[in-house]
Amino acid sequence: EDQVTQSPEALRLQEGESSSLNCSYTVSGLRGLFWYRQDPGKGPEFLFTLYSAGEEKEKERLKATLTKKESFLHITAPKPEDSATYLCAVQADGGGGATNKLIFGTGTLLAVQP
Amino acid sequence: NAGVTQTPKFQVLKTGQSMTLQCAQDMNHEYMSWYRQDPGMGLRLIHYSVGAGITDQGEVPNGYNVSRSTTEDFPLRLLSAAPSQTSVYFCASSSPTGSYNEQFFGPGTRLTVL
Numbered sequence: 001e002d003q004v005t006q007s008p009e010a011l012r013l014q015e016g017e018s019s020s021l022n023c024s025y026t027v028s029g030l031r032g033l034f035w036y037r038q039d040p041g042k043g044p045e046f047l048f049t050l051y052s053a054g055e056e057k058e059k060e061r062l063k064a065t066l067t068k069k070e071s072f073l074h075i076t077a078p079k080p081e082d083s084a085t086y087l088c089a090v091q092a093d094g095g096g097g098a099t100n101k102l103i104f105g106t107g108t109l110l111a112v113q114p
Numbered sequence: 115n116a117g118v119t120q121t122p123k124f125q126v127l128k129t130g131q132s133m134t135l136q137c138a139q140d141m142n143h144e145y146m147s148w149y150r151q152d153p154g155m156g157l158r159l160i161h162y163s164v165g166a167g168i169t170d171q172g173e174v175p176n177g178y179n180v181s182r183s184t185t186e187d188f189p190l191r192l193l194s195a196a197p198s199q200t201s202v203y204f205c206a207s208s209s210p211t212g213s214y215n216e217q218f219f220g221p222g223t224r225l226t227v228l
Contacts, residue, residue, distance in 0.1 A: 004156075034217075043118075043204050043219030044157070087157070101147075101172065102217065104157040 002027045002092050006105035013112050016077045021086055021108045024070040029093030033071050034102065035064050036087040044087055047073075078112045085109045115140050118220035120205050126226045127195040135190040135223050137205030145208045146188040147172070147217070148180065150201040157204065163188055195227045 007022045025033065032051050036044035048057045050066040057064050061082060063074040073086055089102040121136045139146065147162040149172075159172030161180040169180050177199060179191040188207075192199060202224050206217040 036219075041222075043206075043221050046216045046218070049216060089157075101159055101162060102157075103159075104149075106154060106156040 002090065002103050004088055004090055004103050004105035006086075006088050006108050008108060009106070010109040011111070013075075013078055013110070015079055015112055015114050018074070018076045018078070020075070021073040021110070022070060023073070023088030023105055025088075025090045026069075027090050027092045027103070031091040031093045033066055034089045034091070035062075035071070035073055036089065038085045038087055038107070047086075075110070078110075080112045080114050083110055083112045117141065118205055118207055118218050120203075120220035120223050122223060123221065124224050126228065127192075128228055129196060131195050133192050133195065135192075135203055135205075135225075137188045137190065137220060138186050139188075139205075139207040139218070140186065141207060141209070141218065142185060143207035143209045143218070144185065145217075146182065147206045148178070148188070148190045149204045149206065150174065151204060151222075152201050160190065160203075192225075197227045199225065200227045201225060 004025045032049050034049050035047040037047055038044045048064040053068045055066050061076050065072045085107040087107045089104045091102055118139045144165045148160040149157040151157045158174050160178050161172055163169045163182040166182050166185050169182055182188055202222050204222050205220040208217040
């Protein structure tokens with residue numbers, strides 16, 4: 001069964017204190033791994049897509065990496081505005097052609113204190 | 115572009131009532147999906163569509179119906195509301211070309227069933 005697990009559930013950082021969020025997955029065939037940011041009361045906002053092991057993508061203070069079993073979202077020198085829930089999702093290769101089905105983890109709630 | 119819009123933002127129903135959650139997108143995306151988000155469960159796929167006239171079930175379809183008569187609209191119907199359907203509902207859309215895996219989410223509908 002395809003599954004996504006995120007850790008930790010919650011993380012509290014001081015401003016400037018770098019850290020990483022983890023997303024481990026089991027999937028029959030990985031079509032893509034996605035990171036989203038979700039602010040309270042809003043819909044998820046797309047951050048990155050990673051397609052193959054070894055791939056890395058960066059956006060401002062965020063850097064996402066991918067291995068065959070997990071992905072990391074590294075946050076360098078975070079600021080209070082980085083506080084949000086970060087969601088990881090995978091798209092499995094169903095073998096039946098194009099699809100838009102995503103399997104989400106439960107997210108990591110990040111709080112960055114000034 | 116307005117992106118993905120959802121109405122209403124909040125709704126309270128009594129057990130047994132029916133209603134339709136509206137979703138519209140103006141990006142000419144072929145793919146649209148409905149998710150529900152519950153505490154500790156992550157986002158779960160209810161129904162999805164890969165184009166007008168084509169719909170399929172996701173992970174948790176029971177108690178919900180969808181139809182896709184146009185590219186722009188993808189309404190979600192609750193047939194007979196139950197307290198277990200209390201949740202936040204998100205609609206998402208994406209394009210099968212280019213970075214089609216990037217799903218754009220609406221702001222959500224918070225539904226309470228009494």
